Structure formats: structure tokens, C-alpha cells
Amino acid sequence: MLLQQLVNGLAIGSVYAIFALGYTLVFSILRVINFAHGAVFTLGAYFTYLLIGARIGFNGLLAQSALPFGLPFWVAAVLGALLAGLVGVVIERLAFRPLRRRGADPLLTLVSSLGVAVALVNAIQYLVGAENYTYPPGALFGLPPAIDIGATGSPLPIRTTQIVIFAVSMVLVVLLTLFVNRTRTGKALRAVSEDADTARLLGIDVDRLILLTFFVSGVLGGFAGTLVGLSVSIAGPYFGIAFGLKGLAVIVLGGLGDIPGAVVGGLLIGVAESLVPSDVIAYRDAIAFVVLFVILLARPQGLLGRAAVQKV
Amino acid sequence: MTAPPAAPTLEVRGLTRRFGGLVAVDDVSFAVQEGEIFGLIGPNGAGKTTLFNLVTGLTPPSAGALLHRGDDITGSPPHVVAQRGIARTFQNIRLFTNLSALGNVMIGRHIHTRSGLLPGVLGFPSSRAEEEAVRERALELLDLVGLRDRAQVRAGSFPYGDQRRLEIARALALEPRVLLLDEPAAGLNTNEKAGLSRFVRELRDRFDLTVLLIEHHVPLVMGLCDRIAVLEFGRLIAVGDPAAVRSDPAVVEAYLGEET
Numbered sequence: 001m002l003l004q005q006l007v008n009g010l011a012i013g014s015v016y017a018i019f020a021l022g023y024t025l026v027f028s029i030l031r032v033i034n035f036a037h038g039a040v041f042t043l044g045a046y047f048t049y050l051l052i053g054a055r056i057g058f059n060g061l062l063a064q065s066a067l068p069f070g071l072p073f074w075v076a077a078v079l080g081a082l083l084a085g086l087v088g089v090v091i092e093r094l095a096f097r098p099l100r101r102r103g104a105d106p107l108l109t110l111v112s113s114l115g116v117a118v119a120l121v122n123a124i125q126y127l128v129g130a131e132n133y134t135y136p137p138g139a140l141f142g143l144p145p146a147i148d149i150g151a152t153g154s155p156l157p158i159r160t161t162q163i164v165i166f167a168v169s170m171v172l173v174v175l176l177t178l179f180v181n182r183t184r185t186g187k188a189l190r191a192v193s194e195d196a197d198t199a200r201l202l203g204i205d206v207d208r209l210i211l212l213t214f215f216v217s218g219v220l221g222g223f224a225g226t227l228v229g230l231s232v233s234i235a236g237p238y239f240g241i242a243f244g245l246k247g248l249a250v251i252v253l254g255g256l257g258d259i260p261g262a263v264v265g266g267l268l269i270g271v272a273e274s275l276v277p278s279d280v281i282a283y284r285d286a287i288a289f290v291v292l293f294v295i296l297l298a299r300p301q302g303l304l305g306r307a308a309v310q311k312v
Numbered sequence: 313m314t315a316p317p318a319a320p321t322l323e324v325r326g327l328t329r330r331f332g333g334l335v336a337v338d339d340v341s342f343a344v345q346e347g348e349i350f351g352l353i354g355p356n357g358a359g360k361t362t363l364f365n366l367v368t369g370l371t372p373p374s375a376g377a378l379l380h381r382g383d384d385i386t387g388s389p390p391h392v393v394a395q396r397g398i399a400r401t402f403q404n405i406r407l408f409t410n411l412s413a414l415g416n417v418m419i420g421r422h423i424h425t426r427s428g429l430l431p432g433v434l435g436f437p438s439s440r441a442e443e444e445a446v447r448e449r450a451l452e453l454l455d456l457v458g459l460r461d462r463a464q465v466r467a468g469s470f471p472y473g474d475q476r477r478l479e480i481a482r483a484l485a486l487e488p489r490v491l492l493l494d495e496p497a498a499g500l501n502t503n504e505k506a507g508l509s510r511f512v513r514e515l516r517d518r519f520d521l522t523v524l525l526i527e528h529h530v531p532l533v534m535g536l537c538d539r540i541a542v543l544e545f546g547r548l549i550a551v552g553d554p555a556a557v558r559s560d561p562a563v564v565e566a567y568l569g570e571e572t
Contacts, residue, residue, distance in 0.1 A: 175433060182439075183432030184425045191419045194408045201368055203394035203423035203486060 003149075004158060005274045011162035013270020014169035017148065018264040019224035019243065020250035021123045021176060022217035028193040029213050029255035032106040035113040037221050038093050038244025039120035041083050044222020044236060045229040046124060047080030048073075049133050059129025073135065084222020085215040092214035097207070124237040133234040153276070165227045172220065173263050179216075180259060189213065193257065242285070249292045255305020265304055283286055319382030321346045321522045322490055328375035329362055336362040339376070344490075349516060349523045351537035353530070355566070356450070358543040360526045361403060364492050365493045367524075368400050369393040380490075395423050399488035401479045403495045403526070408468035409468030413459055413478050416467050417450035420485025421490075453481040484519065491515070493525040499531055505529065509536045534558065542566070 019041060026034045053070020056062045071079065082105035095112045130197045143164075146157040189209055191199040196206050225240060251268055254261025276284045295303065322344035328344040329337040337359040344350045352360050361413045362535040365371040367378060377386045380396055388396075410418050425446060431439040449527045457477035462470070467478060476496060483491060491550040493512070497505050508533060516523050533540060542563050550560040557563055 176435045178435075179429065183429050184422060184427060185429060186432070187419060188422055190411070191408055191422075194410060196408055196409070197370060197390070198402075198406045199419070200390035201394055201400060202420050202482070204419075205389075205391045247354050261496065312322070 003156060006271060007158050007162050009271035009274025010267060011165045011169075011270070012228075012273070013267040014166045014173075015227045015231070016221045016225050016246060016270050017263045017266030018172050018227075018249050020247045020254070020266050021173070021259065022220040022224070023247055023251050024254075024257055024259060024262045025189075025213050025217045025220075026252065029196070029210060030096070030100075030106075030109070031257075033108045033113070033248065034091070034096075034214075034217070035110060035244065036095065036116040036120065037247065038240035038242075039124075039220050040087055040221040040240070041119040041225040041243055042124060042227075042234075042240030043078050043087055043120065043225065044084035044218075045225035045234045045239075046128065046133075047083045047222065047233060048072070048076045048226040048229065051076035051079055051134065052135065054133070054136060057131045057133070058111055059126050059131060063129065075169075077223065080226055081219045081223035084225070085217075085219035087120075088214040088218025088221070089214075091218075092211055094259065096212075096214075117180050117244075121241065128237075130236045130238075132236060133229070135230055153207075161231055162274070165231055168223075168262065169227065172223065176216070176220070177227065177259060184207070185212065193264030215264070222280045223296050245286070246288050249288045251302075253292050253295055253302055258304050261302055261304035268303075315527065320344055320347075320379075322524070324363075324367070325377040326381070327363070327366055327378065328374050329359075329366055329371060330374045335519045335546050337366060337373075337543075340543070340546075340548045341376075342548065342551050344522060344524060346522055347516065347537060349512065349522070349525070349534040351540040352524060352526045353528070353533055353540060354468050354543035355386065357545075359546040360543055361494060362546075363492055363543070364400060364524075364526065367393075383451060384403045385434060394486060394488075397477045397484040397487065397489040398492065399483035399490070400492035401483055401494055403497065403498060405472075405479050407467040407475055407479055407482070409466070412464050412466055412472070413454060413467050413481075414447070414463040415516040416478060416482050417418060417453050417485045418446050420482040421446045421449060424487065430546075436522070437450050440455075450485060453484050454478075456484075468562055473501070474501065484515070487519075489520065490522045490524070493523065493527075495526050495528060497527055497529045505532060508532065 022037050023033060026032070026037075038305055049073050050067055052073055055066040055144065056064060058064065087212050091113070095116045097287050099109050099112055143160045146159050148155050155166060180189060188199065188204045191202070191204060192206055192209055200206050228243065246269065250265040251262050254263070254265030272291050273284050273287050276287055323343040325341050326337065327337055327340045340363065352363065354360055355441075359540060362371065366373050369388050369392065372387055377384055380398065385396065386395060408419065411419070425442055427439040427442045451460055451463060454463050457480060459474060459478055459481065467475065470478060476499070480493070480496070496512070497508050498507065512525070513536070515521055525537070528549065537554060539551065539553055540557045542549050542557060544566045548559050549562045549566060552560070
């Protein structure tokens with residue numbers, strides 16, 4: 001029982017992690033939280049739903065319609081994430097860059113991204129209604145729904161979905177880490193996150209890197225949306241907003257702008273939630289923030305964050 | 313296409329920058345020739361650093377033009393200016409303090425590297441070979457400024473003088489043809505100051521550089537520079553060789569008068 005909860009916790013925690021990495025990438029470069037990230041997460045889940053050829057429900061402008069083709073689930077999930085990445089690029093061009101060009105206060109940019117989030121969520125509701133969607137069963141190539149890791153006599157089934165989600169998320173984390181640490185683009189990103197103007201003077205095209213960052217961030221967010229949809233369901237247009245708040249707790253917990261921190265924070269909050277006793281399960285969402293609060297009392301800079309360094 | 317050899321390496325024409333009501337750089341024109349060591353002096357707030365920001369594209373000019381080897385590069389963004397081979401250092405040193413000395417110089421090689429995302433992520437031999445070449449070149453530059461033995465040390469923990477030299481090494485990693493030094497002697501002790509002139513000349517000869525430098529320390533500028541421009545309240549009040557500038561009445565009154 002405990003082990004099952006733990007696997008559930010790691011699965012959802014790993015999704016928190018890749019979602020939070022999307023926040024953290026943008027934050028590390030622009031020093032601002034992109035509140036539209038939760039909406040991009042929602043979009044990713046819906047994109048995948050549409051791309052597998054599933055039908056829209058009875059509400060919204062697109063009621064009862066479906067694409068004339070249906071892609072295999074994982075193809076749809078990857079494509080859906082890439083589309084979410086493009087949405088991220090559009091958000092940067094429309095809501096971030098114009099303000100940055102005029103030297104606006106980061107707080108204004110934050111409000112601008114909040115506006116984008118609200119607009120996107122409303123657009124989704126207008127188009128496809130507010131109902132719950134689930135991916136059709138059999139999405140995982142007909143893998144058995146659960147595998148038994150218990151002994152004979154004491155079966156211990158673990159949902160295959162959870163294992164797949166955990167594995168896929170961890171692969172993404174590793175790829176992202178390699179990208180940031182090994183590629184010339186990743187190294188340039190680190191330079192930009194420390195001092196954008198100096199990076200510019202060394203010939204680095206900062207605006208292009210910011211665009212790329214929004215793309216990668218959107219891909220991670222959109223993919224996380226699909227994974228949560230796969231694990232539970234797509235709980236209406238607003239489901240990314242609550243998830244977005246959880247993601248904030250994760251990056252603050254791990255240390256703002258810190259990549260390993262986002263991963264550790266995500267897994268920690270996922271596991272902490274999964275250990276909540278079932279008779280107080282209604283308060284599960286509060287757990288993330290209690291964990292956050294307690295840890296921040298001891299380490300205000302987050303688990304892996306460095307103490308704030310004042311820039312000259 | 314052969315540009316007429318007369319085109320100066322760097323030319324500013326009527327360059328002007330206003331910040332609100334303040335005119336930080338006011339209708340400044342001069343030309344810097346290939347291989348020159350060109351000094352920029354003037355009292356605090358004369359607009360010297362703003363002029364550097366204009367030349368490197370960090371600040372767009374309000375009016376006027378900027379030419380590099382005869383090409384109009386007015387309004388080019390900083391990374392384009394850098395890619396043309398114009399590099400700079402800062403008065404208040406701006407290193408990537410969390411990276412090692414080597415890491416700082418390696419970032420300076422960015423525009424000279426090519427390898428793509430996938431080869432990098434997967435650690436392909438081509439990408440590793442490039443990384444190795446970049447490291448090798450960066451180590452040579454660290455050697456040049458005497459920091460090779462501390463290549464792995466975090467840049468932020470270096471003493472002031474070493475940070476200045478590291479910043480120069482990073483600028484050189486761009487393989488620039490024009491190097492802008494913003495108060496390279498600030499914070500250096502007398503010994504280091506004496507070495508600086510020799511070092512700048514060495515750099516110019518070894519890398520075929522044209523050097524523009526801002527400096528407060530007048531004897532150093534007089535001894536080092538081929539020509540000097542003097543700014544006061546954003547306006548160019550004199551330009552010429554050190555002897556001419558030294559005896560220019562406007563300069564004496566504005567600046568040197570207080571010093572000597």
C-alpha cells in the first residue's frame with residue numbers, strides 16, 4: 001500500500017518537475033514568472049486529445065467535431081507538446097517582448113502573462129466547453145493496465161501508467177540537463193541568465209535564445225498536461241491553473257531558477273501529497289503549500305537555491 | 313569588393329544620445345584608424361562610457377551615425393556589433409561570477425562555434441572535438457593574462473586586478489579586430505599600472521587590434537595612446553596626438569588644469 005502510494009507520488013511528482021522546469025527556464029533568463037504556463041499546460045492536454053482524433057463534447061463552438069484523422073497516442077502527445085511550444089513562442093512575442101523592449105517593470109510583465117492565461121483559458125472554454133475529457137483506454141500500446149510486483153498471496157499491483165509517466169518525465173529531465181550543460185546553446189543560456197547584456201556583447205543573440213526558452217518551456221508544460229490527462233483526466237479548461245500554482249510551490253521550494261531544484265522540489269511535493277492519509281484527502285492540495293512554508297522557514301532561498309546575490 | 317583603404321576602422325559622425333533632458337553625448341565626431349591606440353578622456357560624467365555603449369550597440373543613438381570599416385552599423389544590436397569583431401570590457405567589471413575563469417573565456421568563443429543541439433546532447437565526437445578546441449584556445453588566452461593555473465577557479469572569487477585581466481581574456485576570445493577598454497587601470501596598483509601600457513601595446517601588435525580606451529589616469533593615457541579625444545559634458549573639445557591635446561587651452565581649462 002505504502003509502496004503503491006510512493007509510486008503514485010513519484011509519478012505525479014515527476015510531472016510537477018517537468019512542468020516546473022518550464023517555469024524555471026523562463027525565470028532564470030527573464031527573472032519573471034510566466035503565469036501563462038499553466039494555460040499552456042492545459043492546451044497541451046487538449047492538443048493531444050484532438051490529435052488522437054477524439055470527439056469534442058456537447059458544448060462550445062466546436063461541439064461534436066473531431067479531426068478527420070487520428071494519430072497514435074504518443075505521436076499525438078509529442079506533436080501536442082510541440083504545438084504548446086509554439087504557443088509559448090507566440091506568448092513571448094505578444095506578451096513579453098513588447099514590454100521588455102520598453103524596459104517595463106517585471107511586475108507588469110507578470111500581470112501581462114496573467115492576462116494571457118485568462119484569455120487562453122476562456123478561449124478553450126469557448127471552443128470546447130468546460131467538460132471533463134479522458135483519453136480513450138488503450139493509449140499505452142495495449143500494455144497491461146497494471147503490473148504486479150507483490151509476492152504470490154499478497155498482490156501489489158502498480159498502474160502501468162504511473163510507471164510510464166515517471167520514466168518519460170525522467171528522460172525529459174535528463175535531456176534538458178544535457179541540453180543546458182553540454183550544448184553551445186545551453187551554455188549561452190546560462191551566460192544570459194547571469195548577465196544578458198554581457199552575453200549580448202559576446203555575440204550571443206539574446207532575443208533568439210529567449211524565444212527558444214519559451215518554446216522549450218511550452219513543450220515541457222504541454223507535455224506535462226498530456227501526462228496528467230493520461231494519469232487522471234483533463235478536468236476542464238481551468239485544470240492547468242491549479243496545477244500552475246502547485247508548480248510555483250515547486251520552483252520556490254527547489255530554489256528559483258535552479259534546474260536540479262525544480263526536479264527535487266517536484267518529486268518531494270508529489271511524494272508528500274501521496275502520503276496524505278485517505279481520510280483527509282480533501283486537504284491534499286494544502287499539503288504542497290504546508291511543505292513549502294515549513295521548508296522556506298528554514299531555507300528562504302529554497303532547497304538548492306543560492307542565497308540571493310545582488311547584481312551590480 | 314575592395315573598400316577604399318581610406319575607410320577608418322571606426323568612425324562616429326555627429327553621434328548624439330539624450331536621456332530625457334540630459335545630452336550625455338552631444339554631436340561627437342571622430343575617426344579611429346587601423347592599428348591605433350586611441351584614448352578617450354574627460355571628467356566624470358563627460359559621456360565616455362555612454363559613447364562606448366553607443367559604439368557597442370548597447371544604447372541606440374538619438375542621432376548620428378556609426379561606421380565600421382566604412383559600413384554603416386548605426387542601430388545594430390550588440391550581438392551583431394560583437395560578431396563584426398568589436399569587443400569591450402567594463403569599467404565595473406562584468407564577469408559571469410558563478411562560472412570558472414575558463415568558463416568565462418569559453419563563452420567568449422560562442423560565435424566561433426557551430427555544433428548543433430543533437431550532437432551536443434548526445435556527445436558526438438564532432439561536438440566534443442569542438443569543445444576541446446574551444447577549451448584549448450581559452451587556456452591559451454588565460455595563459456596570456458597569467459591566469460592559466462587558476463582556470464577552474466570561480467571568476468567571482470578573483471582579486472580585482474585578476475578580474476580585469478580575465479575580462480580582457482574573455483573579450484579577446486571573440487577574436488576582435490577592435491577592442492574597447494573601459495578604464496582598464498582603475499583599481500590597479502602602481503606596479504600593475506606600469507605593466508598595463510606594455511600589455512596593451514603587446515595585445516595590439518599580437519592580435520592586429522585597434523584599441524579604444526577610456527582612462528582617468530592621465531600619465532598612462534599620454535604615454536600609451538597614439539591619439540586622444542577629450543570629452544566634456546558630452547561634447548568633443550579636442551582630438552589629436554598627446555602633445556597637441558596636452559597644450560590645447562580648452563583641455564587645460566576643462567580637465568588637465570586641475571590635475572597639474
